[in-house]
Amino acid sequence: MDTLESLVITRRLRVPVDAPAASTPGWGEVAARQLDAALLSVGFTCSPALLERLARLPGETVVDLGVRVLAAVRHLVGDHVRHNAYFIDFPKNVPDTVEFWAGLLRQAMLDPVADASVQHSPALNLLTLPGYGGYRHTYADLLGAHAELVASAGDRVTVLELGASLESEAREWYFSLAGAEVPPAEEDLAALRSLAEFCAEEPDRIPVRENRAVINQARLVAGRPLLVDTVTDVLRLACGLFGGDVTLATPTRFLSFPRARRRALLQALDAVATPARLGDVSRHREQWKRLGERLHPGEYPRFPRAAHVFEVARGVREAPGLDSRVEAALSAGRTGEAVELLERAPGALLRRLDHLLRSGTSVSAVLDAAEKAVAGASGRVLLSLREHLQNRLASAAGRVFVNRNGRAWAASDARAPIEETVVSRAVAILDEEITRRLPDLGELVVDPEVLDVALPLSGKAVAPGLGMLPRGSLSAVDGELLRFFVHWRQAERSTDYDLSALMLDASYGDAEHISWTEYRNSFAVYSGDITDASDGASEFIDIRLAEAKRSIIIPQVNIYDGEAFDEAAEAFFGYMSRDAEQEGRPFEPRTVRMKSDLRGAGRVALPLVFLRGDDGAWRVKWLHLYLRGRAGFNQVEGNRVTTSLLVRSIVERDYLRVRHLVDLLRRKGTSGGHTTYIGLQAPADLPEGSRVITPGTLHELIPA
Structure with missing residues (x-):
């Protein structure tokens, strides 16, 4: 799935087209329109330029490309898996919590085998009752119980633009990532590694050290000079060569280096290990010690300054930082x-x-x-x-x-x-x-909806996905019904995630919640608890915004038992919004507004918060937070105080937003001659040659 082509499609929302046009008219136009119809079913569409270009390709080429494009965007929106629900009629006919547990208990008492275990158990564990925690119907049964989604003008439609050749698209993305002033997300770092292996050229400036380490790996393999100006650059490179953490946040297990590679690393280290720079060694003393055990600097007397680095690490030489x-x-x-x-x-x-x-x-x-x-x-x-x-x-x-x-x-x-x-x-x-x-961006065309997006001063905590914005960003909520969803699939052991929602009043008090311990209230309903995800599991929560009795709604995902987010085979969260009269399956891809992978070491995920303003309108603010939580049995009731304090601090913080840079740009003035568009999605009527900055390339606004 993570081919370079699919990455360009999902991360840039551009479709690379390399194939030449057909010499004679064929059925490419028919295939292109069939692809566009299939894309619309999951909330995407081809731009006019893309549709026109596809129509001039051979039909077989369009079909092959269409299969790959459709697979990529379905994965982006979360439609690549089957989203079943515990209660087949969800959101209808979900029982009251007490009524549900009483029914399970009654069913267990009537089952001869289960009855014996219930009667002789010193304590009753409700989660072990027969019929609890697993789907009681197939996905086909679920589809049969739900009508087709009623179309709405508010359904999401994301435009896929026409791209150039894959080589050109990869080069442009490579230069954007490598030249960014902002530390990248893990996924961006992985993409940069693939791009560095694919692209021969490099940007003139690579300011972020982690990016430089990844690019240095490709340079080392190709036999080109390394880009290092501190001793820590060499340590990052060494970590990357063994698939370790180039951010140096976690230790890397070094193995034996080939002799040529040892010599290259020591030569680079010797060139930068001046007395003034040796003070940096103490920050990562233990990792330097482990690296020294593999590089054997004593075997290379012609690199004496490299040996000084390891002497500082061992405490033999002093070098206060x-x-x-x-x-x-x-x-x-x-x-x-x-x-x-x-x-x-x-x-x-x-x-x-x-x-x-x-x-x-x-x-x-x-x-x-x-x-x-x-x-x-x-x-x-x-x-x-x-x-x-x-x-x-x-x-x-x-x-x-x-x-x-x-x-x-x-x-x-x-x-x-x-x-x-x-x-x-x-x-x-x-x-x-x-x-x-700030550079001269020419004539600025700015979408008002992007002004409240926070500047991406760090990308580390933000997993890329559909509709993702930096922490602190604000955006409007469309629709009358919110539906949160989580999907996970365990890798090796039984894993139970719990989708929950904490609801607070405007002063962050008067709390109530929806979870597996509280199935419903007057404006919200839970789809039911799944406790094993060997074949994947999904949970949902519906919120009827017009009837909401609280002004703050905080969805969260708790790890009750099993694998962490970054250990599971797959784990992602998102939300849909619909009009009140819209029905359909529990998961409808073209109503998805946001979807992103869950990761991180925390046991409780807080992706975002929904806020009702004084005017009654709802907005969403991005959090991208994880709580440490407990090793097991995390519940929304147990982290209410911590969650309230953290969310309040994020909500009340005044983040630096795109609005600030736009104001400075307009105050500075421009020489004109070209156009730059800043927005959530590029319009179709921009002048030819316009520069487009959307959330995926927002880091390009950060000045050097």
């Missing part, structure tokens, strides 16, 4: 010395700006140092600090910390306040530098 020297100065109250040290590393100074402003030294001196540092820091650092500062004056329920895997935790905010005049000057310094760096 910048961070340790700064911390020593701050601990001793020598803030001025700390600022002088940080002036050599502009990005590090700006990351510590909040701390330095609260350190008791001259605020004016710190801001003067920051004003000098902004020119040497990355655009992503400038924007991240800008977002931090615009939230600094607001009172918050607590501070939320999110790691690269989306794992979140909260802590009370004990920081001393910063004066408003100080924050205002710092923000002005940042905006001036950001504006200076």
Whole structure:
């Protein structure tokens, strides 16, 4: 499934077309229209340009390409599996929770075999009652019980654009990913690895270290010079060669290197291991030790500086890093010395700006140092600090910390306040530098719906999928009925995931929930609990928005038992929206608004939150959070307080959005001559040669 062609289709929403047009008219036009009709059944359609190009191809070529395109988009939307439901008539005829359990208990008492186990058990485990946790009908039975989906003008239609050749599409995507200023998601890193092997050319600039490590693997195999300027670049490359974590967040198990590869790594290390850079070694001391055991630097006396790296790792040679020297100065109250040290590393100074402003030294001196540092820091650092500062004056329920895997935790905010005049000057310094760096995008055409999308300052916690937006993004909710869904398939052991929803009032109190312990209330209903997913399992929750008694709805997926999200053979979450009168199967692909894989080390997934505004309209805000949870038996009731605090902190945080950069671009002005469109999906009437920026390429807005 993850071929380069299918990746281009699902991630870029473009169909690469390499084949030449037919020399004589054939049945390509008929095949193209048949493909378009099949795509519409899952919520996609061909753009006019794509349809016209397909119509000029041989019919057999269109059919072959159509099979691949349809398979790719069905996987993207989650329609590649059969979504059964525990209650065959869902959302109708779902019993009351107590009524359901009483029925199962009554059924067990009437079963002679089950009756004996129930009577002689010292404690009754309701989950082991006969008939619980498994489908009681086939998927064919489910289809027979549901009429066809009633078509609606509000059904999702995603346009697939005409692409160039696969080589050209891959090259364009490769340059976009490799040149991004934003750390990539795991899936993007994997795609970049495939693209680096496929594409011969490379972008001139690769700012993100993880991207550089992946590209260096391809360069090493091809015998080309490596792109390294720090010792850590070499460590990342070594980890990548063994399929390890190039982000260095988790240890890599090194095996034996071929002699030529050992020599190449030590040569690269020797070239960058200057005394000033040896201070970085202590950050990953243990991994350096393990790498040294495999590289045998003592066998290569012509690379003496490479040997110094491993001496630092073993503690034989001292090389205090910048961070340790700064911390020593701050601990001793020598803030001025700390600022002088940080002036050599502009990005590090700006990351510590909040701390330095609260350190008791001259605020004016710190801001003067920051004003000098902004020119040497990355655009992503400038924007991240800008977002931090615009939230600094607001009172918050607590501070939320999110790691690269989306794992979140909260802590009370004990920081001393910063004066408003100080924050205002710092923000002005940042905006001036950001504006200076913004490129000339020509005439801007902006879809108003994209203005509230958060800037993607990190892609690590966001698994790509359909309709995905960065954490903190806001978008409108269409339709009168929300339907959440989760699907999972276990790899080796019985696995039970539970789809649940926590509902809160506007003050994040008065909680109620829907889950396997509470099947329904006056406006929501649950499809039933599946406890084993050897052949795949799906669960659903319906929310009738007009009747909702709460203003905040938080869907979540709890791991009750079994495999973690990243251990399961497959696991994904999404939501559909429908009009009130629309019926159909529990899963209807053309009503899916969002679908994405579940991953991460947490045992509770919080993908997004639905919010009702003062005007009564509903909006969705993206979370991309995972709670650690317990090893087993996670339930929505058990994490209510943590979930409420985390969600409130995300909802109340003022994220830096596309609106901010658009305002700066318009203030800066343009020389004209070309057009750039920024939106959720490109319209068909843009001038030829226009640049298009959609959520999949939003990282291209982040200045260098």
